[in-house]
Amino acid sequence: MVKSCILKKLLLFFVLGSTFTNIYGQEANKMDWFSDAKLGIFIHWGIYSLGNTSESWAFHNKRISHSDYMAQADSFSAANYNPGQWAKIIKSSGARYSVITSKHHDGIALWNTKQNKLSTIHKTPAKRDLLTPFVEALKSNNIKVGIYYSLIDWTHPDYPGFLRDSSRYKVQEHPELWQRFIKFCHDQINELSAQFNPDLFWFDGDWEHSAEEWQASTIKENILKHNPNAIINGRLQGFGDYDTPEQNFPVTRPNLKYWELCMTMNDSWGYQKKDNNYKSPYEIITIFADAISMGGNLLLDITPNQNGTIPDEQIKTLEEIGQWTNKHQEAIFGTLGGMPQGHFYGPSTISKDSCKLFLFVPAKISGDIVIKGLDNGIKSIGVVGNNAVLKHRVVGKISWSQVPGLIYISIPESCQDKYMTVIKLELDKPIKLYRGKGGFN
Numbered sequence: 001m002v003k004s005c006i007l008k009k010l011l012l013f014f015v016l017g018s019t020f021t022n023i024y025g026q027e028a029n030k031m032d033w034f035s036d037a038k039l040g041i042f043i044h045w046g047i048y049s050l051g052n053t054s055e056s057w058a059f060h061n062k063r064i065s066h067s068d069y070m071a072q073a074d075s076f077s078a079a080n081y082n083p084g085q086w087a088k089i090i091k092s093s094g095a096r097y098s099v100i101t102s103k104h105h106d107g108i109a110l111w112n113t114k115q116n117k118l119s120t121i122h123k124t125p126a127k128r129d130l131l132t133p134f135v136e137a138l139k140s141n142n143i144k145v146g147i148y149y150s151l152i153d154w155t156h157p158d159y160p161g162f163l164r165d166s167s168r169y170k171v172q173e174h175p176e177l178w179q180r181f182i183k184f185c186h187d188q189i190n191e192l193s194a195q196f197n198p199d200l201f202w203f204d205g206d207w208e209h210s211a212e213e214w215q216a217s218t219i220k221e222n223i224l225k226h227n228p229n230a231i232i233n234g235r236l237q238g239f240g241d242y243d244t245p246e247q248n249f250p251v252t253r254p255n256l257k258y259w260e261l262c263m264t265m266n267d268s269w270g271y272q273k274k275d276n277n278y279k280s281p282y283e284i285i286t287i288f289a290d291a292i293s294m295g296g297n298l299l300l301d302i303t304p305n306q307n308g309t310i311p312d313e314q315i316k317t318l319e320e321i322g323q324w325t326n327k328h329q330e331a332i333f334g335t336l337g338g339m340p341q342g343h344f345y346g347p348s349t350i351s352k353d354s355c356k357l358f359l360f361v362p363a364k365i366s367g368d369i370v371i372k373g374l375d376n377g378i379k380s381i382g383v384v385g386n387n388a389v390l391k392h393r394v395v396g397k398i399s400w401s402q403v404p405g406l407i408y409i410s411i412p413e414s415c416q417d418k419y420m421t422v423i424k425l426e427l428d429k430p431i432k433l434y435r436g437k438g439g440f441n
């Protein structure tokens, strides 16, 4: 039956075959690499990385004055910055893309922007463009490049918003100031396109103005003029390609086809000396499995400090995640979201040809796992990253009924993973699920 799946794919290829159609008969699409990638690493790095304040919000919310916040720039050295090592650490986690803050809401650019002097080159002892070498390191490690850019710029004199309870002016009353700001903002985005040609633009802060005010359609047009395949996240007032729930985990599958959960490793987006409330590798892995089960990605944040050192705790976690993603590659990368809720008490994914079903089982389970409503013959059951062959029992199949029986599988302790074990079912044909209410049919 593997053969029948391959034949089906070949048939689709010949019937639909064109340069825009892949072997699964789906249209090749600029989102393909993104939906295959599953794991990305987010990096928040800026003058807030001294570890005493939160990124930008510290002055906006008046926990510190704007001038004290900006004075942190004097100690931002980037002295141990090693972009090649960063890229290696990211690679070791299994991530296929990375998104770095080119400029947060505080307005300080990490690249050599020509639009103002507010950059690490002019304002910090680092005195250099920090973005270029990282983008190069990502490219040479075959990791897709994502650039975070804050539309909000609370330091810019032409930007209306400043502190939580005060702003510089109202857009309607001073359209000329706003137009000047928009030109600055669009010019910076165009610089990022021209200098870095990122695979993905990750905008933030769109909530402070409407699509019309941001001239979001022009931002998108300019990006696509430069690179028609560039992906734009969902924070451009309706002009993005995918949804970006933040921290809050979706319980049901989001409506948008493409989505990405962005999440901190502890409780902070930027480096904070006192924040040791780290999620464990087990917690991150189970969250990740849940995200890919619902067809999404995980963008996991790391926080280098002011000298460019990534905290050890974070490196260790990425390595642990990496060992797990490496062992279970087949069940993760390039798969489709899994079965809808109700068939299996846990996350699952499906191979692109739909002939393999992967079940994610938490470590240390004792009872059998069970699948409901799987209307397929099973060719074999194995454990990913392990040679074990597992047996199954079909329970409660009624000979005269169309309703599939329950499938019970026991997983010996010897083949259980320390984080999540992944069970692979080879099916006789593309997965078919019974979604009925039981009864006589």
Ligand code: GLC
Binding pocket: 044, 055, 057, 204, 205, 246, 262, 269
């Ligand atoms: C937010 C915050 C910000 C953080 C971002 C990451 O919207 O404003 O500080 O960078 O989310 O998703």
